[in-house]
Amino acid sequence: MSANDRPAAGQPPTATYESAFLKACRREPVPHTPVWFMRQAGRSLPEYLKVREGIPMLESCMRPELVTEITLQPVRRHNVDAAIYFSDIVVPLKAIGIDLDIKPGVGPVVENPIRTRADLAQLRDLTPDDVSYVTEAIKLLTAELGSTPLIGFAGAPFTLASYLVEGGPSKNHEHTKALMYGDPQLWADLLDRLAEITSAFLKVQIDAGASAVQLFDSWVGALAPADYRRSVMPASTKVFESVAGYGVPRIHFGVGTGELLGLMGEAGADVVGVDWRVPLDEAARRVGPGKALQGNLDPAVLFSSTEAVETKTREVLDAAAGLEGHVFNLGHGVLPTTDPDALTRLVEYVHERTAR
Numbered sequence: 001m002s003a004n005d006r007p008a009a010g011q012p013p014t015a016t017y018e019s020a021f022l023k024a025c026r027r028e029p030v031p032h033t034p035v036w037f038m039r040q041a042g043r044s045l046p047e048y049l050k051v052r053e054g055i056p057m058l059e060s061c062m063r064p065e066l067v068t069e070i071t072l073q074p075v076r077r078h079n080v081d082a083a084i085y086f087s088d089i090v091v092p093l094k095a096i097g098i099d100l101d102i103k104p105g106v107g108p109v110v111e112n113p114i115r116t117r118a119d120l121a122q123l124r125d126l127t128p129d130d131v132s133y134v135t136e137a138i139k140l141l142t143a144e145l146g147s148t149p150l151i152g153f154a155g156a157p158f159t160l161a162s163y164l165v166e167g168g169p170s171k172n173h174e175h176t177k178a179l180m181y182g183d184p185q186l187w188a189d190l191l192d193r194l195a196e197i198t199s200a201f202l203k204v205q206i207d208a209g210a211s212a213v214q215l216f217d218s219w220v221g222a223l224a225p226a227d228y229r230r231s232v233m234p235a236s237t238k239v240f241e242s243v244a245g246y247g248v249p250r251i252h253f254g255v256g257t258g259e260l261l262g263l264m265g266e267a268g269a270d271v272v273g274v275d276w277r278v279p280l281d282e283a284a285r286r287v288g289p290g291k292a293l294q295g296n297l298d299p300a301v302l303f304s305s306t307e308a309v310e311t312k313t314r315e316v317l318d319a320a321a322g323l324e325g326h327v328f329n330l331g332h333g334v335l336p337t338t339d340p341d342a343l344t345r346l347v348e349y350v351h352e353r354t355a356r
């Protein structure tokens, strides 16, 4: 039995299964509100910058010992309730041979953007052998993590398509939308291919020992609900259904998705991530019953005084008071120049404030 499995009849549940994070995801009572931070690994930590020195981002994702060390750093430092696997959303695309790189300060850049039917041939299936370093790193990690759950993750089909079609980061997603509106069949086929690759990548992580998965649809907030439902939801639903049988919580997150929260839950998430623009009580009304929520302190708040951080944190916790399940997080990733001590204090504050 792996740590994330539901206990068999007559068997005691594992400490990981009983962790506050997994309990909150399952909407069970918790000893305290669990906390983790998107982008907690890397970025603001000096010990991260030190071990990454001279190693390009994508290369660092392929070194199991380094991935293990970077993933553990925020767990040691901040006492967060979950670890997130150190990688990037473009790693599975690189693994199937897409010519891309992650440029420091820019993000993923794709050499030959996908815009025609012929370009789809670049997207072959992902097999576990393509990402054997992921399996190896997760095995090392789960041995080190003890009862702290590990979150695996992947980019959602829309957000991956946006990088592939634009060729890099984009503000307006114009090429992506041109394809989506102009050639709906090619678009649907592209998203379906990406759903297959994403599903395979998540399964590798769960098989290796990840206790939960998060599907990042970071840029899908650029769409209106009707377009999301028609052009994106079928592919995201396919991803969630593909991992439903494992019984691990499925988290879904995007930025600026206030109008999409209900649909993103409907796509198959057990936990819906919320950015800071919608208070959690209102988010719960939009998502409806039967799902936990994750969020949603504005990451920029961490640049203000300890007192102001505590005030804003209480607002989040108060709005979360009536939820069925709440995982405390930021409304998006940790900003690169955040003071790491502010994150450590925040974890402590949430734990103290919510101790039951």
Ligand SMILES: Cc1c2[nH]c(c1CCC(=O)O)Cc1[nH]c(c(CCC(=O)O)c1C)Cc1[nH]c(c(CCC(=O)O)c1C)Cc1[nH]c(c(C)c1CCC(=O)O)C2
Pocket: 037, 038, 039, 040, 041, 042, 043, 056, 057, 084, 085, 086, 087, 088, 089, 090, 102, 103, 104, 105, 106, 107, 108, 153, 216, 218, 333
């Ligand atoms: C959209 C997206 C990407 N990558 C990711 C997303 C979804 C999350 C989100 O919405 O923020 C996901 C991601 N990327 C990274 C992680 C690590 C795990 C963690 O959350 O701590 C995770 C979960 C490492 C990374 N991914 C990246 C870095 C920085 C690269 C470096 O240090 O050289 C790290 C630590 C690069 C990257 N990769 C991407 C961007 C926009 C960037 C930032 C560019 C920059 O500001 O430098 C694509």
